Amino acid sequence: MKREHADVAIIGAGPAGLTSAYQLAKAGVSTITLEADPVRVGGISRTVDYKGFLFDIGGHRFFSKSQEIVALWDELLPDDFIERPRMSRIYYNDRFYSYPLNAFEALNNLGYAESVHCVLSFLKSQVFPHHDPATFHQWVANQFGERLFSIFFKTYTEKVWGMSCDDISADWAAQRIKGLDLWSAMANALRNSIRPQAVAEKKDGEVIKTLIQSFRYPRKGPGMMWDAAARRVREMGGAIEMGTTLTGLSHDPRRGLWSLEGTRADGSKTRYTAHDVISSAPIRELIGMLDLPAEAHAAAERLKYRDFITVALVVDRPDLFPDNWIYIHEPKVKVGRIQNFRSWSPEMVPDASLSCLGLEYFCFEGDGLWTATDEDLLALARRELAEIGLASEAECVDGCVVRQKKAYPVYDETYKASVETIRGHLEARYPSLHLVGRNGMHKYNNQDHAMMTGILTAKNIIAGEPIYDVWGVNEDAEYHEAGESGAEEALKSVRMVPERLRRSA
Template sequence: MRPVVFEADHIVGGISRTESKNGYRFDIGGHRFFTKEAEVQAMWEDILGDDFLTRPRQSRIYYRGRFYSYPLKLFNALNNIGVYEAVRIMLSYGKWQVFPSKNEDSFEQWVINRFGGRLYMHFFRSYTEKVWGISPKSIRADWAAQRIKNLSLSKAVWNAISGANDTASLIEEFKYPRLGPGMMWEKTAARVEQDGGTVHLDTTVGRILRDGNRVTGVEVTTEGETRHETADHVISSLALDTMVAAFDPPPPPHVIEAANKLRYRDFLIVTLVLDHPDPFPDNWIYVHAPEVRVGRIQNFRAWSPEMLSDRTTASIGMEFFCNRGDDLWEMSDADLAALAAGELEQLGLADASTVIDSFIIRQPKAYPVYDQHYKDAVDTIADWIRTLENFETVGRNGMHRYNNQDHSMLSAMKAAENVFGAGHDLWDVNTERSYHEDFMRPDTKKINRTGAATEAKERELWESA
C-alpha cells in the first residue's frame, strides 16, 4: 500500500507549518511540543532526533498597563492588582463557591464557578471576546473544560505558593523543533517520499468520490489541471464543512444541514523584524488590553534562536483574531504592518520606527468555534462518517475539535492504524483521556477494514501499535 498526500498549500504542515522570509522563520500560532501520549512523543523524537530542542516556557499577561506572570506568581499578581482588588477577587470567589451556577452550559458559567465573577471580569471576558469575536455566553463550556482543564483559583494560588503545577495547560518546559514546527512536517514528508510515497504540494481536493459506503477516490487540481485519483482508503484533514460539501454523491440532507451550522474563527499574524535585540524575553504575551486589537505577541527567538537569520535583530509576531471579510482580514499588508508596529509601541514594547521588515500570514479556519450549535452538528456528521467503510477524518478542523497538536496527531495515527484493520473510533480521541483499548468500537468484526479480523486479531493490532 503506497501513501499519496495532497497538500493545498505550497509547504506542508497546515497551521503547524513554518513560513519564512529573508532567512527569518515564523511559527503561525506558537506550537509547544508537549504530550503525555507516549506514541506521539516517540514519533516526534524519531522524526526530529537532535533537532528537537528543550525550551523553557515564559509567558505573561498584559492587562491595564501591567504584566502578570503566567502561570500565576502570587506576589507578582498581588503587587500588580493591589490588595484591595485581591480581597474583592477572593470574596467573589467565595461567593461563587457557595452559590455556584447550577447550569454550566456556557464558557462564562464554567469559568465563574471556578474563579469567581471578579477574576472572570478581569482576565477571561475581554480576552475571550477578542479571540472568538462573540460573547463568552455564546461559547459552550466544552471549550473551557478542554483547554483550561483542572485549573481553579484555589489550585492556582496553591501552585503559586508551593511551586507545584499539575495543570497540563501550564507546563514550564516544552520541546520545540530547531527550525520551527514546520520542520517536523518537512522531515515527515521527506520520510514519506523516501519510503515510496508521494507528496503533492499546491494540490486541492475538489471532490471526494464514493460508491455507497465506500470512497473510491478523490478529484484533485494542480496548476489548473484536474484529475481523478483512485484510493483504497482516504484520510481527510479538511474542515468538516468543506469535507461534507466535497462528497459526490452528497451525504443525506440532514448531514449537509449540520455541516452548514459549523463556524470558524480566522487568524492573521503580522511578523515584524526590529533593528535591535528582543524587547521582551517571553515566548509570547497574552494581550488582554481592549484598547489594542492584537491578541497575542510572539518572540520567535524565545522559541528557538535559529528562527532568526540575524541575531542582532528581533523577530516579533503580532497575532490578530478576525473573520474573513472583516476590516482586519481585508486590510492591505502595508496597513497591517503599520497597525502592528503602532500597537507594539502603544504597549510600550518597542518603537514603531525600529521596524525594518514585515511579513503577513493569513490563516483561514484557524479555530473551530464551540457555539451552541456545534456539538449536535458534529455528532450528526460523525454518525454518518462512521457508516463509511474506508474513510477517516482527523485533526483539529477535520473533527471540529480545538485540540492541542498532540491529540490532533493522535487521531491521525489511529486513522493510519485503521487502514490496517485496527478499528479505532477516532471520535474517542480527545484531550481528557489517553486512547485506550477500552475505547475500541464494540462491533470490531463489523467495522474491521479487512472484513476478516477477530477479537484476537484486534488485540494483536492494538498491542503492536
C-alpha cells in the same frame, strides 16, 4: 486528465495527514497525499520563512501525555529538539502579570482593594454557583469568581473567539483549562512567588497543562518535524502532491473505489482513485462535496471557524523581552498575543542584532481585519506595539503578514450536535472515509491529538476493521480501544496489507 491510484488517498499534509501517511508507508500501504499549499507541509503547524526569519502560526509547544507520540517525535527528529524554558505574561491595564501567576506580583499589580474584591467575588461564586454551567462565562465564574473572570479571562477569550463569553460553550473551558481552579492556581502562584521554576503539579502528581514550565521545540520550528515526516513518506514511496486541492469526491460502491478530483492553481485537474480516503480537510468543505442527505449538509453548514493573522515585525533591537509570548488582555488594542520568536529558539532569527515578533490578531474571514491590506496591518501592529511600550514604531524595520484560514474550529451551542449528525451519516454510508485531525473532526486540539487520530486511523485501515474508536481520542491524545481487549495484541501481528487494499483499481 491524468489518473493516479493508491491504496489510500489522504487529504492534507498537516500533522494528521502526514502521520497517517507515515504509518501506512511503514506498513507497505501505498498512499497519495493531496496538499493545497504549493510549498509548505505542516498545515497550521508549518514554519514560515520570511527572508530567513522563521516563525510559526501561533508558536507550537511540543507537549504530549502520550508516550507513543513523544516516541514518534523523537523518531522523526532525533537530533533537533531543544528544551525551552516557558515564560509568558499577561498584559492588562498597563501592567504585566507573570503567567502562570505569581501571587505577590499579582497582589501588587491589582492593589489591595481589587484583590479583596476578587476574593469576595470568589466566595460569592462558591456560595451561589451556576448549577450545570452551560457557558464559558458561567464555568469560569464558578471556578474563579466573577471578578477574576472579568480580569483574566473575559477580554482575551472574547478577542480569540470574536463572541461573548456567554455564547461560548462550557465544554471549551472544561477542555482547555481542565484541572485548573482557583486553589490550584493560587497554590501554584504562591509556589512561583517562592520558587519561580517550580513544576506545576496537582496533588496526585498529574501535570496541569496550562501551567507547564518548559517545553520541547524543534530548533527551527515545528515545520522541521513535518518536513522530516514528508521526506520519510516520500523515501518509502508515498506520493505527496503539493499545490493540489481536493475539489471533488465520490464513491463507487460496486468497485469499492473512491474517486477524487485534485485541482491546481493553474486550473489543471488530476483524477485519483483509492480504496480508502483519510481527510483532514475542514468538515464543512468535505461534506459539501459528498452525496449525503440534506440534514448532513445543513449540519456541516452550521460549523463555524475562527481565522487568524500573524503580523511578523522585524525589530532593530536584539533583546526586547524574555517571554516566549505575551497575552494581551488589554481591551484598548486589537492584538491578542505577541510572540517573541527568538525566545522559542535562537535559530528562528538569522541576525543576532535583530528581533522578530509575531503580533497575533484573531478575526473572521472577510471581516475588517482579514480584508485590511498588508500595509494597514503592518501599520496597526507597529502602532499597537509602541502603545504597549515594547518597541517604538521607528525600531520596526521590516515585516510581513500571514493569514491563516480556519485556525480554530468554533465550539458554539450547536457544534456538538452537528458533528454527531455528520458522523452518523458518514459511518452509515461511507465506512471507508476516515476523518482525522483538528478541522477534519472539528476538534480544537493540538498536534499530538491530530497525530494520534492519524495513527489510529492508519491502524484501523491496516487491520481492515475499526479496532480503534478514533473519535474517542481526547485532547491529551489518550484513547481507549473500541473493540475487544486483545485488539492491541492482534494489531501487532497485522503487518501484511489486507487483501482489500491490494486489489488494483
